[in-house]
Amino acid sequence: MSVHHDVQHARNPYGDEWTSAAPQEGVVYPLGYAQHCFWFVAATLGDTANNQSCIQIEGELQPALLEQVLSGLIAHHPILRSAISRWAPTQRIRPVGGFDLPFADLTGDPPVQAQQHVKDVACRLLAEPFDLQRPPLLRAQLFRLQPQQHVLVLCFPHIVADGAAVHLFCQQLWQRYRLLARGDKEPLAGQAEMPFTALIASERARYRRHGSEDQRFWRRHLQGYPWATFPQCYINQQQTHASDRYVSFPADSYERLESVARQHKVSLQMVLLALIGRVVREMTGASRFALNSVLEGRDRPGSESLMAPLLRVMPVPLDMNDAPTFPTLLAQVRERVLRAYEHIDCPWSLPVGVMAEQRWRNSPRLLTLLIRAVSGIYTALCPRAALYPRFLADFLLMEPQPPRALFRRIPQSAGVADPIININILQDAFRQKAPSGGDDPLRLSVWRQPDSLDEQEEADNWENDSINIYLTSSAEGKPVLHITCCCFNADGIEQFINLMQRELSAVAFAAS
Template sequence: MTADTPRRTALAQRLADLSPAQRAQLERRLAERERAGARRTTPRIPPRAPGAGPLPLSWSQEHMWHRHRSDPSGAAYLVPLKVRLDGDLRPEVLRAAFRDVVSRHEILRTTFGETDGVPYQLVHDDPGAEVEFSDLRGAGDTEAAVAARLAEEAARPYDLAKGPLFRAVLLRTADDVHVLSLVLHHILTDEQSTGLLLARFVEAYERRLHGLPAAAPPRLQYADFAVWQRSGQGAGTVAADLHRAVRRLTGMPAEIRLPADRPRPPRPTGRGGAVGATVGPDLWRLLRELARQEQATEVMVLLAVFQILLRDASGQDDITVSMPTAGRGHPDLEDVLGCFFNTVAVRCDLSGTPAFRTLLRQVRARCLEAYDDREVPFTEVVEAVTQGRAENRHPLLQTMVVFEREGAGRPVEFAGLRLTPLSAPAAHRAARAKRDLTVQAVDQGDTARLTLVYDADLFDRATAEGILDRYTALLSSLVRDPDGRLTRPEGR
């Protein structure tokens, strides 16, 4: 025992005693300190040299470009963003604010071409985009009319070579109620960027309303990051991390053999469905407590349970599940609009019948290893591990776990308006099934909402409902008795 062991034990106990709100506050403070330290020690990303012309894609963009190319007419990689605006909205001010935001951020004025199969991006001075206005006050069933229009906007594909790669529609449903719909191609954005985009829009609207000049463009644009990432400094770091990531995944099974209702089609279509469930307050509290005891996170517990389900369904012990990451490791990228989304792979050995707590510790360790490789482009990992894309399967990994907190959906008051983000309905999520099975969990504070998004080419809805029922039953039993030994289905 070292001299400071008692102090570390006491600190661990203090952390375990924190409430979820206190722990979240501490995590934010530590993250801010880490970012502040990184700003002092990490060389800044420089703006690219001036001049027009084709520019390279970032690795995240290249991944999206390949996925779009495999299904250019589909809607799998469209990102719908919808907000309700209550109050005295002035459409002419909104239109001007929207133009200001597009002018400030090059990524919203970017298109994508290719030469001999190699993609490039072009930044344009004017994308020719405007906010389309529709007055639905006389439409009869206004709610149905809005839903139909939003579904239409979210389903129309884009030609990446022709801009703009987003659509903006303002729907008036009452004298003081509007719905603003933005549909962007994923090659332009990610989850964090959609929040940033809303914040920029609010700022621009307030400036226009009060006669202030538009805000200056940011120091760094997304294309600057792409050029830097492809340069020696950015690529050199990734090369070392890529070697480590490939070493972890070499030898993994080509697929998780899940019993499906139909054979796999020649190519994934993205056609899907979604079923949902709720984690009640008692179970959610126990899950959080278990995570605190093991210095883990909620998503690690959810992932461990999902891997057990996949082991039981497939009869395989070597289980790898993908997880999304923000991909913004450099402090200069916190406020940049663009596609930084990346994927990591968590591979675990589920052989034997250990206690769930023991498996959770392994999952935690494997997650931390995967997070260390979060800057490694997933496309590079796919190529290195599989030596080419499998046309009839999603690349490398067929399952995913996604975890998010609901804070992004809170209303915002500004300029006499109330802006309320509208969550994507299940039908829209279903239209973008990017894996065979994806468990989505949303922390709602005292409870959590679970959604299982499934590939409808493989599974019927009834099968998906059975899978989700099994997952929630496993979650309940394992979290309530984490020291009980795991059982295996008979014959496996």
């Protein structure tokens, strides 16, 4: 059933503005389900979990035209003009003026000093939280390194743009720039796109029909499958230390993994779930646990061109009893993922909240009952947010060390022994850039920080209870695994990477 069909049959408590062709300025709208997590993080920790894109531009660039194009895209995408409430997960569109693009000419600086300056500013833009009540929700800065070489840094709060939305924004930015530079007409003028408010209405309509069924499914599906607990010898004990590592695929193992996926009629993400499940089993000794499969959520009609976060999280239970062979484990992953697909279009926090409850089994029952009661009251007090009754409880129960670190991050909360393991496949891992025309004045590439630059320690992280594994591409365009986490110490991250490389080689060898 399409999003537009859902919208037509949705009971709309907000008036016609909620599902109109374009969101109206000044009208209060609920946040989408994928926005809820980032609203909660911002409200409780003050972190807006920013996303960033750094683009190296070679050729004759017109900074004034680039600034004009950025202003046009902000006007085109209402979500970038959203003011998001601190006290309730709601948003309203506000008028904004033209966008001022800061510009720094570094052509007189030594190359290493100029690169370090770009890195310092990019790190500051990424680390500094946005004021979500003051749109536009976009930061940008342009640097000139040489007369024909620039770097553009774009930064968004995650609550308005996930990785796929940032990818879409960059595509539209350069498409629009090139057309206007040639004197062509406005490329996005008159284009009809599904408004993000229509998607939100669709989500609420589906929950009214299937919410109870979805909750029952996730309780059955995840019963007895907690997050795996790692030995303390692998976990940071006193303070958070961020690890950020890139892992190359041994030899031709990536191509072999693709072959395995085709042979077993599974996705590459399912292959990674099974492979990482074997790593977790060896490090923890656990026989029943869950991993998170992070999905783009852009398979619904109209969503592929929507500037909004649409991520879905699917906990996948793994049963490692009886030491299943890799093909057997892969078949198990496939069956459980396909079974869950019918229930994935639910509130983001619902399946993760079911997982979180398992961390609280030894906590005072009165406290958990109080949290659920407060959640119900909060939902009733915020009707415009269109929340489900367990919304606040599900997020509060996600605290990794209940209940002592519920309202503040204490030093002991740095070492989370049962982290959430998220497996993501990013856009650049499987989408090739369209070739530029012969008369294209610009050559674009990802600007990556040179290894020789000074490193900056990251003292804290809103995902200090998570291990994030991204399938992405290197500067040379080759597939790599990017691992970020705060919970592992040096021994833990080395053991994790070594076991991953061993499993990659083993699976590739078996497929040969």
